[in-house]
Amino acid sequence: MSNVLFTGCATALITPFKKGEVDYDALKNLVEFQVSEGVDAIVACGTTGEPSTMTAKEWEDVLSFIIRQVNRRIPVIAGTGGNNTKDVIEKARRAKEFGADAQLCVTPYYNKTTQNGLIAHYTAIARDGALPVIVYNVPSRTGLNMQPKTLEALANEPNIIAMKEASGNMTQIMDMIRLCGDKIAFYSGSDEIIAPVRAVGGLGAISVLANIAPKAMGDICRLPIDEAAKLNLRWLPLITALFLEVNPIPVKAAAAALGLCRNEVRLPLTPLSPEHGHMLKEEMQKAGLIC
Numbered sequence: 225m226s227n228v229l230f231t232g233c234a235t236a237l238i239t240p241f242k243k244g245e246v247d248y249d250a251l252k253n254l255v256e257f258q259v260s261e262g263v264d265a266i267v268a269c270g271t272t273g274e275p276s277t278m279t280a281k282e283w284e285d286v287l288s289f290i291i292r293q294v295n296r297r298i299p300v301i302a303g304t305g306g307n308n309t310k311d312v313i314e315k316a317r318r319a320k321e322f323g324a325d326a327q328l329c330v331t332p333y334y335n336k337t338t339q340n341g342l343i344a345h346y347t348a349i350a351r352d353g354a355l356p357v358i359v360y361n362v363p364s365r366t367g368l369n370m371q372p373k374t375l376e377a378l379a380n381e382p383n384i385i386a387m388k389e390a391s392g393n394m395t396q397i398m399d400m401i402r403l404c405g406d407k408i409a410f411y412s413g414s415d416e417i418i419a420p421v422r423a424v425g426g427l428g429a430i431s432v433l434a435n436i437a438p439k440a441m442g443d444i445c446r447l448p449i450d451e452a453a454k455l456n457l458r459w460l461p462l463i464t465a466l467f468l469e470v471n472p473i474p475v476k477a478a479a480a481a482l483g484l485c486r487n488e489v490r491l492p493l494t495p496l497s498p499e500h501g502h503m504l505k506e507e508m509q510k511a512g513l514i515c
Contacts, residue, residue, distance in 0.1 A: 227385045228409050229299050229326050229356065231427045232264035233445040235434035236272035238472050239286055240485035246286055250485040254435075255293045257484065261438035264428065264445075266294060270303035270328050271365065272432055272472045277490035283315070288322040296323075305330030305360060309345050316354035326356040328388060328430070333366035339374045350383040357383055358430075362390040362413060372399040379404040388413040388430045394420055401425045415463045418444050419456040432471055433463055436478045436513060465507040468500040477501055481514055 235258050240250035258266055268290040269275040275283055291300050302319035304327040306312050316327045329349060331342060350357050359378065363369035369391060378384050387404070389397050390413025401410055405425045412421035412429040418441075422428070428445035440459060444452045466474045473489055477496040480487035481504075487495055496504065508514045 227356065227382075228427065229301070229358075229385060230265040231409075231446075233428055233434055233438065233442040234265035234267055234299075234301065234411070234430045235263050235438060235441075236267045236270045236430050236432050237290070238435050238476055238479060238485065239269070239273040239275075239278075240479075241488040241490065242486055243488075244490075246282060247485060248289060251286070251289060252293055254479075254484055255290055258434070258438055259294065259297055262442050263298065263434060263438045264442070265299040265301055265325075266290065267301045267303060267328055267430055268324075270301075270360075270430075271305075271330060271362075272435075272475070273303060274472065274490055274493070275303055277493075284318060284322070287319060287324065291323045299325035301326045301328050301358065302355070303328050303330075304355075307332035307335050309348050312345075312349055313352045313354065316349065316352065320354045324355060326358055326385065327354075328358045328360050330360040330362060331366050331368050331370055333368065336366070336368040339371055342368075342370055342374050343377050346378050346384060347381060350378075350381040353383060356385045357381075358386040358388055358411075359384060360388040360390070360413065362388075364390075364392075369396075372396060372403050375400050376403040379407040384408060386411060389421070390414050392417065394424075397421060397426075398424050415441070415466075416456070416460055419449060419453040422452060423449050432466055432475050433459065435475050436482055436484070436508075437462075437511070459511065462507040462511045462513075465500075465504045468503060469496055474500065474504055478504060478508060478513075481505065481508060 302324040386409040
């Protein structure tokens with residue numbers, strides 16, 4: 225495997241808002257926090273970054289700002305995924321102009337398509353050649369699950385370099401790695417199973433928790449597997465708490481508790497409920513992130 229973009233932890237970065245607008249001061253501080261804590265890559269405008277609520281100009285402005293702020297210190301991966309193949313290709317071309325290193329493409333949602341449609345969709349994106357492609361499978365959000373044989377067919381495309389797998393199905397993940405592991409890199413898209421995915425050949429994770437605990441998530445992605453497994457178990461309660469409501473609602477609340485940004489999301493998302501906020505605070509205290 226010669227085209228590995230990163231090994232370790234990439235942060236699926238949140239987008240901070242202030243009174244309905246992107247908070248660029250907070251975004252600058254978030255990027256610097258991630259880099260200083262040693263993350264291996266940043267995903268800009270991935271689903272955790274709420275791009276579905278951004279205008280096209282906001283998406284461009286946020287992505288280009290993050291790329292400039294990172295300034296080539298680590299790779300920046302642009303979230304380009306969508307359910308319109310032509311639009312994904314156009315976004316990838318724009319991301320390349322800004323200096324992105326790769327693109328993260330979630331499987332189509334709502335219109336969804338078939339497994340053959342997935343092959344055609346990703347093949348068209350890859351062969352356009354704008355940016356290397358990281359496929360993103362997250363059926364709980366899209367209603368569509370990529371099958372291992374489908375990924376096997378796509379892994380023959382030179383510009384498809386990796387899979388972010390967030391089905392949570394270890395049997396499926398193992399089958400994908402068995403079929404494709406010598407051709408593409410695998411990253412866990414589920415923080416709760418980073419160590420198990422590493423144990424069967426994964427190279428790390430694209431993480432939500434890394435927004436507030438980047439060093440810990442980096443350790444889980446890089447330490448010897450027995451140590452990583454123990455650490456993964458230790459952080460499991462907080463990982464679970466970060467999905468009490470739809471991502472990124474809880475992680476935005478957690479980041480606000482650390483003073484990293486405001487606790488502000490865009491409709492149709494709404495702030496974390498008081499009940500879940502109390503539960504999240506308890507787990508953050510147990511993890512030593514807040515007093």
